[in-house]
Amino acid sequence: xxxxxxxxxxxxxxxxxxxxxxxxxxxxxxxxxxxxxxxxxxxxxxxxxxxxxxxxxxxxxxxxxxxxxxxxxxxxxxxxxxxxxxxxxxxxxxxxxxxxxxxxxxxx
Amino acid sequence: xxxxxxxxxxxxxxxxxxxxxxxxxxxxxxxxxxxxxxxxxxxxxxxxxxxxxxxxxxxxxxxxxxxxxxxxxxxxxxxxxxxxxxxxxxxxxxxxxxxxxxxxxxxxxxxxxxxxxxxxxxxxxxxxxxxxxxxxxxxxxxxxxxxxxxxxxxxxxxxxxxxxxxxxxxxxxxxxxxxxxxxxxxxxxxxxxxxxxxxxxxxxxxxxxxxxxxxxxxxxxxxxxxxxxxxxxxxxxxxxxxxxxxxxxxxxxxxxxxxxxxxxxxxxxxxxxxxxxxxxxxxxxxxxxxxxxxxxxxxxxxxxxxx
Numbered sequence: 001x002x003x004x005x006x007x008x009x010x011x012x013x014x015x016x017x018x019x020x021x022x023x024x025x026x027x028x029x030x031x032x033x034x035x036x037x038x039x040x041x042x043x044x045x046x047x048x049x050x051x052x053x054x055x056x057x058x059x060x061x062x063x064x065x066x067x068x069x070x071x072x073x074x075x076x077x078x079x080x081x082x083x084x085x086x087x088x089x090x091x092x093x094x095x096x097x098x099x100x101x102x103x104x105x106x107x108x
Numbered sequence: 109x110x111x112x113x114x115x116x117x118x119x120x121x122x123x124x125x126x127x128x129x130x131x132x133x134x135x136x137x138x139x140x141x142x143x144x145x146x147x148x149x150x151x152x153x154x155x156x157x158x159x160x161x162x163x164x165x166x167x168x169x170x171x172x173x174x175x176x177x178x179x180x181x182x183x184x185x186x187x188x189x190x191x192x193x194x195x196x197x198x199x200x201x202x203x204x205x206x207x208x209x210x211x212x213x214x215x216x217x218x219x220x221x222x223x224x225x226x227x228x229x230x231x232x233x234x235x236x237x238x239x240x241x242x243x244x245x246x247x248x249x250x251x252x253x254x255x256x257x258x259x260x261x262x263x264x265x266x267x268x269x270x271x272x273x274x275x276x277x278x279x280x281x282x283x284x285x286x287x288x289x290x291x292x293x294x295x296x297x298x299x300x301x302x303x304x305x306x307x308x309x310x311x312x313x314x315x316x317x318x319x320x321x322x323x324x325x326x327x328x329x330x331x332x333x334x335x336x337x338x339x340x341x342x343x344x345x346x347x348x349x350x351x352x353x354x355x356x357x358x359x360x361x362x363x364x365x366x367x368x369x370x371x372x373x374x375x376x377x378x379x380x381x382x383x384x385x386x387x388x389x390x391x392x393x394x395x396x397x398x399x400x401x402x403x404x405x406x407x408x409x410x411x412x413x414x415x
Contacts (some may be wrong), residue, residue, distance in 0.1 A: 032169075032241075032244040033151055033241070034144070034168075034241060035151070035244070036144075037143065037145065037168065041187055061247070073235060073239070074235040074248070077196055091234055092234075095143055095188075096143075097188075100412075
């Protein structure tokens with residue numbers, strides 16, 4: 001199973017900003033119910049978009065500076081990065097089809 | 109097109125309980141869930157009123173446990189949004205954003221969604237200080253002043269959770285509707301300050317929330333309140349738009365059922381928060397789900413014999 005990779009503040013630049021493909025970054029925390037709700041969906045998507053989109057998770061508890069620099073004030077927030085900057089944003093739990101729309105736009 | 113004995117639309121406590129009972133009755137069962145399983149309890153920090161958990165249980169942990177329990181007996185789960193429902197002879201056809209599902213019986217457990225205030229600034233600043241889940245987002249507001257909109261059980265409970273981080277929590281509402289035990293806790297908390305007889309007319313701020321515009325319901329006077337976060341808990345509405353015109357519903361979109369959770373259409377059931385006159389409790393949603401699944405099992409035995 002292509003599980004999203006945990007990325008910390010120190011790895012963010014190399015893993016996300018300098019990635020060759022679009023990256024879906026899931027800002028989450030273990031105690032956040034809706035974040036746990038989203039996780040099975042991002043895992044499914046990680047499998048479906050394997051090779052086309054990279055999936056990572058940033059624990060906002062342990063990595064406040066990355067979350068802070070993108071103005072994250074709610075979780076789950078999922079940002080799609082392309083070429084080193086955020087392309088689009090999904091706040092809260094949303095239908096899987098909506099995630100796909102964001103990802104398809106990034107892949108094109 | 110896929111064929112099942114029972115298709116359950118919605119993976120909250122009612123749907124997952126229905127799935128558990130249907131699978132244990134050896135019916136081929138699938139739960140279709142739009143966003144994620146667990147329903148409204150996922151937002152609850154601690155569920156304190158579900159029997160069997162005297163010390164309370166985290167809402168999302170209970171939701172995940174319900175999902176595991178339903179799957180253990182063979183219930184399938186698919187993340188897809190149901191978009192329509194129609195009769196196909198003796199069967200029901202559930203349309204989704206992807207494929208179609210044919211079922212002998214359908215149980216609608218679509219639950220409810222949180223209401224939005226529908227005021228300027230709210231949508232633009234969602235995730236930038238506007239939140240619908242204090243247990244998720246309170247930690248982003250350490251030492252800051254916040255407001256909770258709504259004073260029902262959810263509003264005051266989430267407001268109390270916020271006081272662990274925020275320096276002050278205003279409660280903006282027309283009236284207080286919370287149960288006595290929750291009210292007592294809220295009134296006793298020195299960080300909670302009530303602004304009653306008021307409504308929010310605008311969320312202020314550019315890139316992040318800076319305040320609220322309020323209106324006094326008696327004098328119609330407008331004022332502003334400086335806050336960094338606003339947490340909205342002003343009730344729920346059923347997610348039944350895709351069923352409009354197909355089924356008998358009340359004005360709010362709740363589905364009419366009898367005490368067996370049967371709708372007016374044979375083989376079609378509704379259970380949990382989505383039905384008319386639900387007590388809107390976790391335990392009643394689970395109870396409804398069980399009732400609907402038991403009745404659906406009987407319905408299939410009666411109408412689809414020799415299988």
